[in-house]
Amino acid sequence: MTVASDIDPLTLALQPPPDETPEAREARLQRERDAKKRSDLIDEELNRQRNAEKSVRSVKILLLGQSESGKSTTLKNFQLINSPKAFKAERASWRAVVHLNVVRSIHLILDALTAAEAFASCPRPYSPDDPVYPPLTSELLALKMRLIPLQQVEVALLSKLFPHASPKNEAPDEVSSAAEVSVHSATPWKNAFSRLVNNVRGSLDGLEANEPQESREARQILHASSDYMIRLWNDPVVKEILKAHRLRLEDMAGFFLDAIQRVTALSYEPTDDDILRARLKTLGVSEHQFSLKTGNMVPHNWIVYDVGGARSLVRVPYFDHMHAIIFLAPVSCFDQVLAEDDRVNRLEDSMILWKIIVSSPLLKNANLILFLNKCDILKTKLASGIKLSDYVTSYGDRPNDFENCSQYLKKKFAGIVKNYSPTSRAYYTYFTSVIDLQSTSDILGSVQDTIIRQSLGKNMLL
Numbered sequence: 001m002t003v004a005s006d007i008d009p010l011t012l013a014l015q016p017p018p019d020e021t022p023e024a025r026e027a028r029l030q031r032e033r034d035a036k037k038r039s040d041l042i043d044e045e046l047n048r049q050r051n052a053e054k055s056v057r058s059v060k061i062l063l064l065g066q067s068e069s070g071k072s073t074t075l076k077n078f079q080l081i082n083s084p085k086a087f088k089a090e091r092a093s094w095r096a097v098v099h100l101n102v103v104r105s106i107h108l109i110l111d112a113l114t115a116a117e118a119f120a121s122c123p124r125p126y127s128p129d130d131p132v133y134p135p136l137t138s139e140l141l142a143l144k145m146r147l148i149p150l151q152q153v154e155v156a157l158l159s160k161l162f163p164h165a166s167p168k169n170e171a172p173d174e175v176s177s178a179a180e181v182s183v184h185s186a187t188p189w190k191n192a193f194s195r196l197v198n199n200v201r202g203s204l205d206g207l208e209a210n211e212p213q214e215s216r217e218a219r220q221i222l223h224a225s226s227d228y229m230i231r232l233w234n235d236p237v238v239k240e241i242l243k244a245h246r247l248r249l250e251d252m253a254g255f256f257l258d259a260i261q262r263v264t265a266l267s268y269e270p271t272d273d274d275i276l277r278a279r280l281k282t283l284g285v286s287e288h289q290f291s292l293k294t295g296n297m298v299p300h301n302w303i304v305y306d307v308g309g310a311r312s313l314v315r316v317p318y319f320d321h322m323h324a325i326i327f328l329a330p331v332s333c334f335d336q337v338l339a340e341d342d343r344v345n346r347l348e349d350s351m352i353l354w355k356i357i358v359s360s361p362l363l364k365n366a367n368l369i370l371f372l373n374k375c376d377i378l379k380t381k382l383a384s385g386i387k388l389s390d391y392v393t394s395y396g397d398r399p400n401d402f403e404n405c406s407q408y409l410k411k412k413f414a415g416i417v418k419n420y421s422p423t424s425r426a427y428y429t430y431f432t433s434v435i436d437l438q439s440t441s442d443i444l445g446s447v448q449d450t451i452i453r454q455s456l457g458k459n460m461l462l
């Protein structure tokens with residue numbers, strides 16, 4: 001009796017009866033095994049629920065880099081890869097952007113012709129910095145006249161894309177002054193435009209049945225001007241004038257200028273490649289959300305923030321809770337200056353921005369991903385004989401090929417992390433051309449895995 005009082009009642013209750021038969025013992029053990037199985041299932045379910053709760057927490061990625069570095073193009077890749085259906089629905093909106101890109105580029109060429117005309121009619125005293133333009137041919141003067149109606153097309157496209165634009169913050173405000181159209185991220189331009197074409201049914205001539213008269217006319221004018229635009233873009237004197245004017249359209253605008261016939265066809269629908277190439281400068285912050293399952297984990301809610309514009313870093317303090325930063329450095333820009341300040345070399349600017357990011361104590365926990373972007377343009381530039389060492393003198397007399405130049409630039413960016421990061425940290429570098437959906441989709445897949453792995457390792461997702 002004294003011994004029994006030391007044993008706790010639960011243990012006592014669970015003890016087998018002293019006269020248990022072998023059959024009764026087997027039945028009892030089976031019951032215990034079943035109970036354990038049920039208990040494991042309940043634990044599993046609880047774990048699953050706990051993980052599901054965790055998944056409500058989002059993985060947040062911030063895209064940073066100078067203007068035109070490729071942030072919005074990277075965001076479009078995320079959208080195309082993770083929400084292709086939603087993106088397909090926006091295709092019609094992108095057609096107007098592609099058309100606007102074409103018209104804008106043609107206007108830049110026409111502006112260069114005007115400068116060449118002014119040069120011919122009023123020669124200034126020669127200075128080595130003055131551009132020397134070749135004389136305009138009568139063919140070019142005639143083309144210039146024939147393309148005047150494109151002004152009307154530009155106005156129509158802008159009012160189609162930004163129907164409620166206010167003169168203070170929207171694109172039409174910038175028409176006359178800037179070479180680029182910008183869209184404020186808060187503007188639902190795609191929605192407005194999608195509504196416009198939502199009920200459209202295909203029609204015989206490729207023009208849309210419900211399309212407003214103004215927009216239909218704009219597309220017809222564009223289509224009718226197609227041959228004139230092609231002749232202008234391919235004219236050898238125009239090429240010389242653009243060179244003298246220091247206007248290098250072939251790298252970016254060239255993609256659509258080389259495809260004028262296709263993109264101005266009345267039945268034209270933008271392809272994925274077209275959407276990745278269509279340029280619309282971002283103002284403010286735009287974000288894209290999607291749900292993604294990595295391995296056998298519960299899906300995570302991903303949010304990608306695209307901070308537009310040259311001064312994107314000013315906003316960094318608002319983004320101290322990011323899991324990762326993808327910083328885009330357009331390495332092809334080694335021979336270019338900033339649009340907003342022509343005294344600053346673009347590559348140098350990228351390095352300064354990278355230094356600010358890596359040395360920021362606010363961002364010290366974020367995973368750093370570096371995209372050395374626009375590698376396709378870098379390859380073409382180097383192959384055309386433009387020398388990296390003319391702009392990055394420390395490159396010296398090393399070979400002017402992509403392999404050596406890109407590795408050298410990679411080391412430069414690595415040196416900045418080594419010298420300025422407040423803690424020694426892992427970061428990941430990729431050579432990218434984010435206009436290439438296939439290679440970018442592979443890279444983004446690996447980036448997403450890395451972010452999850454690293455964030456779990458740092459307990460940033462718990």
Ligand SMILES: Nc1nc2c(ncn2[C@@H]2O[C@H](COP(=O)(O)OP(=O)(O)OP(=O)(O)O)[C@@H](O)[C@H]2O)c(=O)[nH]1
Pocket residue numbers: 065066067068069070071072073074251252276277278279280281282283307308309310373374375376377432433434435
């Ligand atoms: N050829 C080539 N073009 C690129 C690449 N990345 C971006 N572009 C083009 O460069 C232009 C600018 O890219 P965006 O993604 O709009 O640049 P951004 O960084 O968002 O610029 P902001 O909105 O001004 O901050 C677009 O026309 C893109 O299609 C690239 O790797 N190769």
Ligand SMILES: [Mg+2]
Pocket residue numbers: 071072073280281282306308309
């Ligand atoms: Mg942008």
